[in-house]
Amino acid sequence: MVIGMGLQDLNLPNKYFTPEQFRADFPALNRHCVYLDSAATALKPHAMIDATLAYYSENTATAQRSLHNAALQVTATIDNARQNVANLIHAQSSDEIIWTRGTTESFNLIAQSYARPLLQSGDEIIVSELEHHSNLLPWLIVAGQTGAKVIQWSSDVNELSLLMSAKTRIVAITQMSNVTGFCPNLEAISDIVHQHNAILVVDGAQGIVHHNVDVTALNIDFYAFSAHKLYGPTGLGILYGKRALFEQMSVWHGGGKMLKRTSFDGFIQEDLPYRFEAGTPNIAGIVGFNAILQWLERWDSNQAEHYTKQLADYAKSQLNKLTDIQFYSEDHSPIITFNINHIHHNDIAILLSEQNIAIRTGELCAQPLMNKLGCHGAIRLSLMPYNNQQDVDKFISELQNAIEILV
């Protein structure tokens, strides 16, 4: 028996979305906390918490190793989850899905296993200025190791055409900025990158939460995201890669189950995807995330996104009434980033925290973008379909109080 079923096997009613029902699935919202920090990590619904509890309390077993029933069930669940992830992002095969610890680890894996053996001195890696540090530092590190160069790119499509050259090997870009909410035109970018025989690496950490993605149609070479931003567990990431690229990559971590045979003379590596998954996987995380992938199927994501956008528009219209406010984010984005002139963003965060309001402030792990925006930090609220107008109203009223105290 598989703990949880395949998405295609579920006998589901038509998809629907009502904000009240959606919100009711999140026990953390009963704490009377206004949670507006979902771009950092999303709250978790009962579906995931229950599945994780059941794994630890009733079905604890290892995966891919032992032959007792519970272990076989867990192994089947992990295979099923891998297929469900492949379906979610439209990968051609579940062999193209690797479990990692998060988006950050996924990029480090590509940098060390794909890029490091390939790059020669003078080769170029084009990285957009929008990137989270996790899609910049792995490239800086591998550039230092190989003599390649990291080229800064504004994320403008026309500029990319000018930057591409015979030396370009890799182009790295986010699907959605965690600072501005901007979503680059991946279709146009992918065309340009492949016209120059380079590969396209996309950071889906924020994008997958609010948008569909079809890695096959977009001809994306590597795509990474973290389960915890998509309502799932922490410590679990996904790396999608085209089979042909994974096949040519060197293995990264060595250990249990990434090999077919070994002796003191060497080893023969395991088939995909297992050769990149040395050691016991994050079993509880994958079980919990599989529950999320099934739970997501119940909800009409278009309606949920429409609702979130309306809420974001409402929040922005209320913020716009404040004087001395400077926005950095796109209109209609569920991510709203701003500063209040002459007030330090962290002072606002501390005062709001005293009122049980969770927001994120600081450099948002995007120092180059912050420099470009001309600030050393900002206030970010990030909305999800479990938020409501009362959350926004409470935030606005406490923000006004904080401003009065701080000016």
Ligand code: PLP
């Ligand atoms: N990319 C983006 C756009 C993010 O917002 C984040 C996390 O904030 C990451 C990458 C890194 O994700 P993780 O810390 O889960 O590896």
